[in-house]
Amino acid sequence: MKEFDYIILGGGCAGLSLAYELDINKKLNDKTLAIIETRDEYKRDKTWSFWKVTDHNFDDCVIKSWNNFSVNSKLGSHEIINKEYPYQTINSGLFYKKVLNELKQNKNIQFFKNTEQINLDNSFIFNSIPSKENNQANLWQHFKGIEIETQKDIFDDEIFNLMDFDCDQRDNVHFFYSLPFSKNKALIETTWLSKMDDKTLNDYDIQLEKYIKETLKIKNYKINYQEEGAIPLFYPSIKPEKNKINIGSAGGMTRLSTGYTFLNIQNHSKYITDNIEKIQNTKTYHIGKKYEFLDNIFLNVLKNNPDKMPKIFLNMFKASSKTVIKFLSNKSNIFEDLGIILKMPKWIFIKNIF
Numbered sequence: 001m002k003e004f005d006y007i008i009l010g011g012g013c014a015g016l017s018l019a020y021e022l023d024i025n026k027k028l029n030d031k032t033l034a035i036i037e038t039r040d041e042y043k044r045d046k047t048w049s050f051w052k053v054t055d056h057n058f059d060d061c062v063i064k065s066w067n068n069f070s071v072n073s074k075l076g077s078h079e080i081i082n083k084e085y086p087y088q089t090i091n092s093g094l095f096y097k098k099v100l101n102e103l104k105q106n107k108n109i110q111f112f113k114n115t116e117q118i119n120l121d122n123s124f125i126f127n128s129i130p131s132k133e134n135n136q137a138n139l140w141q142h143f144k145g146i147e148i149e150t151q152k153d154i155f156d157d158e159i160f161n162l163m164d165f166d167c168d169q170r171d172n173v174h175f176f177y178s179l180p181f182s183k184n185k186a187l188i189e190t191t192w193l194s195k196m197d198d199k200t201l202n203d204y205d206i207q208l209e210k211y212i213k214e215t216l217k218i219k220n221y222k223i224n225y226q227e228e229g230a231i232p233l234f235y236p237s238i239k240p241e242k243n244k245i246n247i248g249s250a251g252g253m254t255r256l257s258t259g260y261t262f263l264n265i266q267n268h269s270k271y272i273t274d275n276i277e278k279i280q281n282t283k284t285y286h287i288g289k290k291y292e293f294l295d296n297i298f299l300n301v302l303k304n305n306p307d308k309m310p311k312i313f314l315n316m317f318k319a320s321s322k323t324v325i326k327f328l329s330n331k332s333n334i335f336e337d338l339g340i341i342l343k344m345p346k347w348i349f350i351k352n353i354f
């Protein structure tokens with residue numbers, strides 16, 4: 001059976017980002033890599049968006065970026081401008097194409113459908129396959145998005161809507177997220193922050209149709225693309241192993257309070273690549289202990305007070321735009337953290353520390 005220096009389990013966002021980073025930094029010129037991936041074909045299946053607070057390799061896969069966004073609730077709308085950190089959207093189809101074109105030129109990289117075809121014993125393994133763990137107490141961010149196209153120009157494509165809470169909450173936290181890619185094309189997403197035990201929340205198509213027709217007042221549109229997902233808002237339990245590192249969502253790269261993962265995956269890939277020669281003795285990469293602590297309190301507040309969340313989010317976005325974006329993208333300093341904490345209802349947060 002074939003042996004490889006490195007094995008990546010799961011060729012999705014994290015697996016391919018890591019392989020690409022290793023390849024372009026010439027770490028695979030005299031090392032071999034096997035990527036284990038079950039899917040038969042790569043096509044657009046996700047739309048990754050994030051504030052560009054650090055550089056990454058995929059600017060050429062960005063389909064749109066914005067400097068303005070809004071947050072709405074029943075209490076009103078708040079517009080935020082930030083020129084320093086654009087919000088970028090990547091089409092996963094372009095990402096897969098770019099990465100696979102690069103990787104297929106390196107004869108030291110091979111793809112397999114399962115691990116039975118190779119010997120894993122002497123390899124260093126990067127695992128991005130999520131474990132199936134869940135319990136009823138865990139929160140998830142679950143959603144469905146559709147890219148719609150209208151005949152007339154309807155959207156203002158200079159500004160995107162990060163959260164619109166002016167909708168049915170059903171005792172959970174619910175908002176719509178709209179990314180106008182052009183004046184007649186936009187991704188509209190219905191998003192819930194809830195446990196996964198209430199299947200009545202999953203009537204996503206009805207929610208989307210109602211929002212598009214009644215709130216956005218769009219009567220005629222066609223659907224070009226759709227995506228659905230559930231991002232765990234809890235850390236995976238990772239058993240430390242000598243020859244294995246977990247990456248991607250399976251490696252704790254999701255920011256729990258937001259679900260943002262893409263840029264953390266890119267930073268983790270860079271960290272692994274910088275340390276690849278001594279990877280067995282390298283410290284585990286973390287998003288940051290302070291964010292783990294603050295996000296756990298935030299999620300406790302969310303679990304116990306879903307009705308208060310629209311106001312809490314709206315208040316948070318009243319801090320300076322640079323501060324909020326850096327905080328949500330795990331790049332804030334202690335003063336910026338304080339700027340956010342002071343916007344929160346103190347008594348509710350203190351009660352939820354314990």
Ligand SMILES: Cc1cc2nc3c(=O)[nH]c(=O)nc-3n(C[C@H](O)[C@H](O)[C@H](O)COP(=O)(O)OP(=O)(O)OC[C@H]3O[C@@H](n4cnc5c(N)ncnc54)[C@H](O)[C@@H]3O)c2cc1C
Pocket residue numbers: 009010011012013014015036037038039045046047048049050113114128129130227228229230231247248249250259260261262263265
């Ligand atoms: C629809 C959607 C939209 C998202 N949007 C955003 C966003 O806007 N911004 C953001 O920051 N994050 C976003 N996320 C969260 C996160 O960035 C993505 O989930 C990202 O794809 C995580 O990368 P990953 O490599 O951990 O998982 P994946 O990209 O899912 O990769 C895992 C891979 O493992 C493969 N696999 C699974 N089981 C096996 C097996 N047994 N053997 C071999 N291969 C296997 C899968 O086919 C898949 O290719 C989104 C998530 C989803 C689902």
